Amino acid sequence: MSLIATLARLEAVSTGRAQPTATVRHRHLSGHPLVLVPLTTAGEAGAPLGALVGTDRDAPRLLVVPQPRDRDLRFAFLADLADVVLPYLDSCAQAVEAAERTETDPETGKRVKVEVELCADAPQLIVPSRAGLDYLRLLGRSMRFRRTAEQDPETPHPAPPRIPLLGRWLTHYGERARVPGSSLLLALTEVLSRHWATGQSSLEDQHLGALLAWIDPPGDDTGAEAARRAELARDADGQLLCPPAGPATDPAFDNKLLAPAIERYDRARTALAAAEDALEADDRLAALTAAEREIRDLVESRTRPTWDAVWRGLDLLRALPEGARVEERWTRDRWSFTGHRDRVLAGEPPQPRRDDAVTAANKLATREREQARLEAQEALDDPLVMAGRRLAGEAFAGEVTDVVMAYSEGKRPSPRPLVTVRTDDRPHLAERAKVYRSLDGKPQAAEFAGYEGSPDEGEGFLVVLRIVDKMGRGKEPEPGSVPEKGDAVCFTLFEHEQRGGAKLPDPEETPWTHGGPPGEAVGEAPDTLTEEDVL
Structure with a gap:
């Protein structure tokens, strides 16, 4: 943490209000972002419980899994999520503009400029917190290798057709979010924390309600008082007035409300399956529908406050003028989106489970270069950030x-x-x-x-x-x-533009010291398990 950020946190404690650490906005905000507030089941990170998703502030779409342990219901949830997210991604895939890119001529080996298509805009996804970002990355990893009935008619539990494609896009967005300065996938708490310093720890800043309470406290309350109420205040039934910013849920909600509702849903579904005539089935179907509606209402009650808080945070960020070099970084995001779109259209396989040595080294070098570039550009765009570099x-x-x-x-x-x-x-x-x-x-x-x-x-x-x-x-x-x-x-004293590193070999020419070419077995097989290995 820089000295000026430390001073801002101390001043926030003294004044009871978050202090600005930037005079301009250092991240791009789309005029039409897709906001996603995910919710997951306690105890199983990969089991979705529900989500609020959409681009309309006043009309989000609620997706719910009534029984998270049911594989078919999970797939139905993911298919519904794909029906919302993929059309939004496709909306930016068609409008293109001509752009120049430098490539290596395969015949001469020289660098030449070629004219290619660049998407005029890129879709932007926004989640409430860093945990939500990690959850999307987990969903992408679990979805992109799913086999559909068209790909493999004999596969057990085939996935709906659009799920692997959504997994590939979520994986790409999750990887891009690790590149410093990228704005394709944003965690709102990270962006707000970059522009305001609160009087609490960075871990506490991951609670969106508490963070907004410091930045814009209601009435005459101090930031500390408003944040404490956002974190701890409960209603007469013992439920949090400001639920966590997802995907985790409060244990009191799980034990007192959610678990009994899911149990009633299970009983109603079992009773419907055991119905002996049409009249009895109609009655039990009504009971099942009522149980499912109850779960939907519970999930909406946990996600809607966070949904409103996300849009409130976006309003605060939009009030800041955009930094001069933000558009340049957004152009690199557009190149990234266009490149993945082309790979999908070309029928390339999904991203591998583990990168080869060259790909991993390139990713690491890119992140290091972009981190240095981001720090330089933020200082050049913002006199308050430059003041911190001057103090250092x-x-x-x-x-x-x-x-x-x-x-x-x-x-x-x-x-x-x-x-x-x-x-x-x-x-x-x-x-x-x-x-x-x-x-x-x-x-x-x-x-x-x-x-x-x-x-x-x-x-x-x-x-x-x-x-x-x-x-x-x-x-x-x-x-x-x-x-x-x-x-x-x-x-x-720091350079404004970052230089490229040494050229790495092609993946097919990876030396044996770094794993050899992709697909080749390296080293001897491990020893078999013996009785002496087990105590």
């Missing part, structure tokens, strides 16, 4: 006090002007360290040349920098490429 000695801002024209040595001298900056910051500058500033959206590099005079606490440091690029090809720098006396400037 990773950037400095000040006023240009002098500019002296100088040139490099050699047959063709190039301009290397010396710029003196007065700053009150304390950057960690080493000899000949590189620093960068944003010039028309592109990073301009400079080299630390030393201090002028001795540092004076009353007047700040005088830092001398040598500008080394982005000044044109002529002998004289282009207008505007060199700071002028009196200009306010901000230089960073």
